[in-house]
Amino acid sequence: MDGILELLGNSGITATQALMFILLLLVLPLLALFASQLRAGKRISIRPIRAFERLGTLIGQSAETGQPVHMSLGVGGIVDPSTAESLAGLALMEHVATEATACGAPLTVTVSDPTLLPLAQDTSRRVWETHPYQYQVQEPEARMIAPDATAYAAGVMDILLGERVAANIMVGRFGPEYLLMGETGVKSRVPQIVGAADPQVLPFVHATADDMLLGEEMFAVGAYLRPRPVHIASLRVQDWLRVFLILIIVLGVLLRSL
Amino acid sequence: MKVKFGRSLAIAITIGTGLLVLANFFVRNEFLRRVQQTLLDWAMILAAVALLLGAVNVVATHLRKIRGRRPGWAYSLFLLAALGTVVLLGFLDPRGVASPAVSWVFLYVHVPLQATIFALTAFFIASAAYRAFRVRSVDSFIMLVAGIIVLLGQVPLGQAIWDRIAAAKDWILAYPSTGGARGIILGVALGTILTGLRVLLGIDRPHVK
Amino acid sequence: MIYCPNCGTANRDGSSFCNQCGQRLGGGSKATCPFCGAENPIENIFCDACGAKLAPLVTPGVEEKEKPTLKGLSLPTKPAGDEEGVPDSEAAVPQEPSAPEGEEEIPDWLARLRASLGEASEPAEEPPATEEFAAEVPGEGTELPEEELPDWLRELRAQPAPEEAGEEQVAPAVEEFAAAVPDEGAELPEEELPDWLRELRAQPAPEEEAPAVEEFAAEVPEQESPAEPEAEEVAPPVATPALAEQPEAEAPTAGIPALSEGEQPAAEVEPLAAWLQEEGPVILELSEEEMAEGGKEAPPVALGPDVPAWLETLASGAAVLPEELGPVLPTPGKPTPEEVGLERAAIPSWLEVLRPGRKREEGEEAPAEEPVETEGMLEGVRGALRLVPNIDPGPDQFVRAVSAAATVTPAHAETLTQVLARSTASSVRPRTVPVPRRERGLPWLAFLLLLAAVLIPLVAPGLVPGGALVPSARSAGDFAAQVQSLPPGAKVLISFDYDPSVSTELDWPVREVINDLKAKGATLLVMSTTPTGPGLAARMGLADTATLLGYLPGQEMGLQRLATSFSGAFLVDYQGRSVDEAALGVRSLGDMALIITAASSQDTVRWWVEQVGSQLNTPICAIVSGAIEPSVRPYYSSGQLTGLVSGWVGGLAYRQAISPDASLDAQGKAAVEAQSLGHLAIVVLIVLGNLAYWGKRLFGGRS
Secondary structure (H helix, E strand, O other): OHHHHHHHHHOOOOHHHHHHHHHHHHHHHHHHHHHHHHHOOOOOOOOOOHHHHHHHHHHHHHHHHOOOEEEEEEOOOOOOOOHHHHHHHHHHHHHHHHHHHHHOOOEEEEEOOHHHHHHHHHHHHHHHHOOOOHHHOOOOEEEEOOOOHHHHHHHHHHHHHHOOOOEEEEEEEOOOOHHHHHHHHHHOOOOEEEEEOOOOOHHHHHHHOOEEEEHHHHHHHHHHHOOOHHHHHHHHHHHHHHHHHHHHHHHHHHHHHO | OHHHHHHHHHHHHHHHHHHHHHHHHHOOOHHHHHHHHHHHHHHHHHHHHHHHHHHHHHHHHHHHHHHOOOOOHHHHHHHHHHHHHHHHHHHHOOOHHHOHHHHHHHHHHHHHHHHHHHHHHHHHHHHHHHHHOOOOOHHHHHHHHHHHHHHHHOOHHHHHHOOOHHHHHHHHHHHHHHHHHHHHHHHHHHHHHHHHHHHHOOOOOOOOO | OEEOOOOOOEEOOOOOEOOOOOOEOOOOOEEEOOOOOOEEEOOOOEOOOOOOEOOOOOOOOHHHHHOOOOOOOOOOOOOOOOOOOOOOOOOOOOOOOOOHHHOOOOOHHHHHHHHHHHHHOOOOOOOHHHHHHHHHOOOOOOOOOHHHOOHHHHHHHHOOOOOOOOHHHOOOOOOOOOOOOOOOOOOOHHHHOOHHHHHHHOOOOOHHHOOOOHHHHOOOOOOOOOOOOOOOOOOOOOOOOHHHHOOOOOOHHHHHHHHHOOHHHHHOHHHHHHHHHHHOOOHHHHHHHHHHHHOOOOOOOOOOOHHHHHHHHHOOOOOOOHHHHOOOOOOOOOOOHHHHOOHHHHOOHHHHHHOOOOOOOOOOOOOOOOOEOOOHHHOOOEOOOOOOOOOOOOHHHHHHHHHHHHHOOHHHHHHHHHHHHHHHHHOOOOOOOOOOHHHHOHHHHHHHHHHHHHHHHHHOOOOOOOOOOOOOOHHHHHHHHHHHOOOOOOEEEEEEEOOHHHHHHHHHHHHHHHHHHHHOOOEEEEEEOOOOHHHHHHOOOOOOOEEEEEEOOOHHHHHHHHHHOHHHHOOEOOOOOEOOHHHHOOOOHHHOOEEEEEEOOHHHHHHHHHHHHOOOOOOEEEEEOHHHHHHHHHHHHOOOOOEEEEHHHHHHHHHHHHOOOOOOOHHHHHHHHHHHHHHHHHHHHHHHHHHHHHHHHHOOOOO
8 A cells, every 4th residue: 555655656646636536537437327327227216305305395385475485505605615515505596496486485595605696696597587477476586695604694694583584495515603594593483404514514404404415415406306317327426436435445444454 | 599609618618627627636737737827816806706796786685675675774774884984994095904994893893793693603502402412312312422521521620520521522523523524524525526527527507508 | 295297397295287287197197217117106206116216307308307497386286076087198298189180290289279260260159169179178068056166156256246347447458368457557456456366366266167277288188077066175276376277167258258348357357356355365264165165175375376376387388378368367256147057168268369350349449469460370360479589499488488478568577576575465474383481481591501601700710610720632732842842033824714703712822822932933924814814813913023924815726826836825915015035034835844724614724734734844733713623633633733722722721731830811711611611501401401301201291
């Protein structure tokens, strides 16, 4: 093991680079293979995730009561490490916005990072424009509250307390300030669906959300809500890579201790 | 047709720039490094422009609220006034953010307010803990015990109660807790890689119609 | 949820028809698993055979999901009548009864239209073509015995129709979808509600009367006998797509004249208004009555969703002409003899409108806005197909384009918006759930406990067991050792990477470290990876003793750049002066004797470790908030961080390691004691929570 690393190091390749390269080499063919298998009719099952199934119910409740759905895309942006989480939030937002617009549920989307705002606005506009009676339905409102996480949390607390929200959906990057929002949602008895990836925030999510998307579950939005073979294949690749990583970890432990 | 072309172009740009940055991760090449540097600079500029757009959005939202006399519109008025004041202070002094006036606002308004709101977390943790640590099963009992050990192990009081509590806390944090967290992080990392690749390959297109 | 096998729309449990495309749900329908090909009951979300998720995968062409589709929720739209005998309807396209001349390639609706045009040119009152429709709409011609109508419906019928409506309310836009909307200039009675809207509110019409309209969305199978009186399930109609619910039987005669005679709709505005004043706003009551009638559960009823729900119906794959929409929103109004007998309903009123060469009656105004088709097979039809230029050939797009163009006027939209806003504000405000008494005092309890935790150490220092004797921390000791071993003049880079929100926690340890560094005579360089960092650094009184480099943008990438070339990263300092690296004696980060990051996010620490620590041998220490300590500690354990101080407690441990004999200042002691008590308060709350929970569980809570 050390020999391999030394060899790599001599040729100017770090272990991280090597591992990433192997992962990348594995991902693309696997993705293509699984996608083609699925297209050819291969069977595959994905476990149900309650949060995805409850989304529709919450939106329906919002439509019935006329109270808005609040959706938070977190405090991350798209030019930093939180990009993937923010994109997962956006993917879910597209689905929520489509359903909400379709059944007339008012939707408010809030972001903290300004780089996410144009994307959120574009998504809501796009969803609205495809609605057959766009002038008779409300365009989902996408707005920025504050670029600062704590100030953003304060703004969301105000929405949760003041705007009689029918449901609170939060998917994206969150820090410790999540608790301010999540607990306010609990106090104002708003049903909450929360997706977060930060292990530091997950306990808070567990304590406050009715349904949650834990960690990688939030990246499965595509596979669950807009299923295309390639999305399901992507989930499958993820599982295979996980097995691969576990093997590497076990191997590494064995090599180190032997 | 025009739309389709624009869409293809956007996807092509995404894939192209993504591949360049990715290549820079694997290959040490001065040209690639410069390209990445330029792209990053652009991203900074875009982020700054986005911040401007965000400010416009904030102003528009609150103007609407004020015009419609919606509940809490007075707060919006206050927000706009504060926003205007700080921006004005920044522009009036050639030193910008380093000007004494802006520094004063930052030190004596921004920082204390932030700290205050964040301090609310203590209350929220208290009430969340009241609800979340119910002993409903063996699992939740274990979680409760671990939670109490970690809580008390971090402060001198716990040390006074049981002198090994800090060690117990360190063990919990170092092994079960970190192990679980790493499992989650690995899963998230894989999800991130796949999400990134889907965007890179043009499968997910959050940015184009 | 039942997922539609045709379009994938999620429909509420109990739905019999998809609200999106009209596909029959339940009954004998089968969904084919796209993965293993097994036949599944349509209600299945997962395949019986292979467990694959069926919905919404079960679309005919998976790639077609690319197109923007609308997926909405529908409330149950159970038609009365037998559930049995419905043919399997796997086919995506509802089967139309034979199109005339067997012109397969012509869309069905067009074929129908053509047929009706061809034959309707005869001046006959009931052109033969319409019989085809009569046949398709089962039960339309049957009589509904009066006694089988629910009471509330009979009340509706009994409403007299006052005739005082003014002439100016003649609606010129009768052929539009909002058939009975008075002209914009005309006064709108009843708070300016267009009456089509009011009808929507007021349409608690049982499905059993005539699912006539559903024919357009999807062919209602012939076996249905919608007029069956002992229907076990009366459809709760209010929140269902109104289109699919409109009873032809309820106002068949009203519907037709409303379109052929301009005056009629206006005349019906008033009775509706009167009726609405009684019942209109309280749709919930109607639905409750109806629940009683039907003996079946009705879904929650709401005003707002009504409209959008039927709007969504329009978005279905079936081609719906805007003209069809008007007549199917009949006005319950003047009871006429025909109303009980359903004879005249045999001519669908929308067809009546479409009939070209229709004799205009005396006094009927020509609808002004609708252009007359001058060529092609639709010649003579007024506003039948308002083709907009950018029509996509796809059926979805077509419907959207046509319907949107034909119906949307700004005034219309505005009214709808107003009405929706009003209705949600007034009639369907949900009950607020009272907070259980048990938890009502909780915030106060938490507040008091935490207040005590803060106040006790201030008022009576030294009372707390353990005092400020912090647990010895090796990580803080390592930190202190490195600071102490610095030679005079050593260059130390301090990065302020924390938020103002944790400034109360981190300011103190950071200040302690900086004071020690100053005492050691170190050369301090101060930077930040967050925009607020320089402001925080400015509070430390560093201006004269340190070089303030300011904010380094780019986060992780910024640090990567900093590690590769220090000179390129900072061109100007915080004050805007250009940085002279030569004078500083710094050419790269490697010249630093120590790097200290004060961070409130584990990401920042990770960036330092990965981007800087992996490239240079410079030791990196971190001062972090207590919240992120668990996620940062592994970096210390692995040696990537050479020292770690977390929060107040870590700061005290550092202090004790630097000077074991020095007594702590009062502020530090009070802070640590308060933290002790705060943690204790949370433990107390946890215990109380469990007592409450188990007390209720063991000694019988009511709930």
